[in-house]
Amino acid sequence: MPVLCRTGCGKKAVLKRPKTGDALCKECFYHAFEAEIHYTITKGRLFNNGDSVAIAASGGKDSTVLAHVMKTLNQRYKYGLNLMLLSIDEGITGYRDDSLETVKQNRDDYEMPLKILSYKDLYGWTMDEIVAQIGRKNNCTFCGVFRRQALDRGAAMLNVKCIATGHNADDIAETVLMNVLRGDIARLKRCTSISTGSEGTIPRVKPLKYTYEKEIVMYAHYKKLVYFSTECVFAPNAYRGHARALLKDMEKIRPSCIMDIIYSGETMAVKEDITLPTQRICIRCKFVSSQEVCKACVLLEGLNKGLPRLGIGKSSKAKKMLEEYNAKQGHTTIKETMQYLDNNYTNIGNIENCLSNDKLCKSRVCKVSKNNTQLINISGKCNNGHCSGQCKNNQFSKDKENKSNTKINILLEQYELSETSNNVTVGPSHANILNATDLDNLYPDQDEDSCSGTCGKMGSMQIGF
Template sequence: MPVKCCKCDGNAVLKRPKNGEALCRQCFFSIFESEVHHTIVSNKLFKTGEKVAIAASGGKDSTVLAHVMKTLNERHKYGLELLLLSVDEGITGYRDDSLETVKRNQQQYELPLKIVSYEELYGWTMDKIVQQIGLKNNCTFCGVFRRQALDRGAMLLGVEKIVTGHNADDIAETVLMNILRGDIARLQRCTAITTGIEGSIPRSKPFKYTYEKEIVMYAYFKKLDYFSTECIYSPNAYRGHARTYLKDLESIRPSTIIDIIHSGDSLSVKGDVKLPVQGTCLRCGYISSQELCKACILLEGLNRGLPRLGIGKATAANLQTHIAKQKLKQAEDSEGEKCSGSCSCKTKFTTNDKPTYDF
């Protein structure tokens, strides 16, 4: 005998992973969209008239996000100007295929599309980076470069906000990863629904409380066009271990995902704990708690043929110490003469006294 929908007299087609409710297709669509709308409104994610870039990868999360944002913007009259923003990491057989999906989404949703590439921004593709670094630690490069590439693309578009498809599972995984790493600074802010307010373009997560399984169900029942293949370079990613652990916990207690997020929201750092101070990168001007941002450190290693230079705290600290020496030399020698030999570099200064490095 068919199971009845708990909201109407129709036949149920699914059981919600979040709470076990049996729902028909239309009731599921209505509840899914209403919950996302509630998240947007209750957290005041947007203001009328804002230009908002949707981070679009072609995957299920970003495809559903684009569809739902367009639907809610029209239904509830948010008054937003929506655009699609994609990053081409340069992964043959993966990103080139997923970008074809994004281009179809552009036509289906009638939204403008901007694509920025690692090769265009950094002079490297992920294919070339993996040739240098191997499959271990390559996700570090991709994650750092991608975050900055999104901001750069958003600046080119002149948008006020970026929305990403990070869902409840993603955020819970991040909480676990930061606990396991002992990364207090990131743990303090990883559950925030909006980040980047302090300097770069703010990023919001309308799917903060939305389960990944429900996003998949929504895409399936809506027959949305999305790309489902996993990145060919991610099998060894640290996040994968956190994801496996989280799925095991969820199978025992379905509320685990939301419980972890609420725990992350409630965490506080003792007053005597020293946290990084946000500044800007000396080289590119991007937000950074160090003299050089992580992207510039990683690029330095790649360009010097030392791809592991920015991997791990010790190597990054050595480069930061080197930079500190150059700043001291700059203060002592306003004429910009070459280093006296206390280090192995050649330092040159621009007319505005901003250091550049010739390693």
């Protein structure tokens, strides 16, 4: 006995909506699904007429549905948006190479321009190469940190107002839960906001924030949208995997729990005496960071120095590693080591000096700077005043000039400061925890130290956006 659509349209229902429990037919489902996203967009004032918007496209279900719906709504409600696709090629053989084919299909299907940025071009390393260095344990940290910055860079190149990502309600509930489980108050506070990014960053918006994963998959299925669904070939994130499984189990019993967790995350208040890291600009790459040197730069430095674990975990660990490194190199003080590393860095943006520096040139950095003008352009762009003005880095590079600190001193602070960087006024145990997570908190947004996409999802199987 077929169930009829609840709206009384007389058609046969095809699905039960998890959010409301309503049985709807295909047409009424499409209408409800799209109308809710339109409501989310208008209520949250995510876009302004005439904006250019980059859709972060991974080829997976969420970004494919997002691209489809954005195109549909843009036409139907005359948003007047200039939509484009932005993809990051992490360089993961057997995963991203295939999914990028799907993104190219999206480009053709939705007639949107597509920009693909690769880790190899931006950082000189593919994820395959990084995993060969670091192993499979912490690779998601690299991937997440690099992707976040890569999206910012891509958005700056495309000169867009904002980046729309495909995070769905289930993803956000999962992130709330994860941040609670990790005691990560800074992220807990911001992870539910529909639009993130402060001055200096290109905002991320989440039009699918209140859209259930089940509905996204059903929509893609009935609309016959082609998406890519293979798990990342690299490490599972077991902790996230468990949180995800828990959430799915609870959703089965009470589907509204997804919305309820998001609501809890949105309304939870953080005690006033907890001071949260403030955002600033990385002195190296000029992208937004909560520390003097952003996590992407620290990680990249580690890779290029053969210290791939630098920047993973506690700052005290990084300090210890640098001490060992400096002993090996024959430097006597951390200061000397930092100077060494810093000189090395300066050379990245400086082709002429590149060849003259013996050990440095063995690292990939030199090769990169020779071959890849893109990287140099990025760091040179704002200082040289070539950027379109859209790039907010301009104002920050001025700020930087005003500071009389040398890079070395700042870096020294970065690594030796761990005992004094205590910006917390709660009990001692808490102070330690927050301090320990300092290095992990370098980014303002989503949780970048784990894969936000496929990773950690299927069982303990487990990249995306």
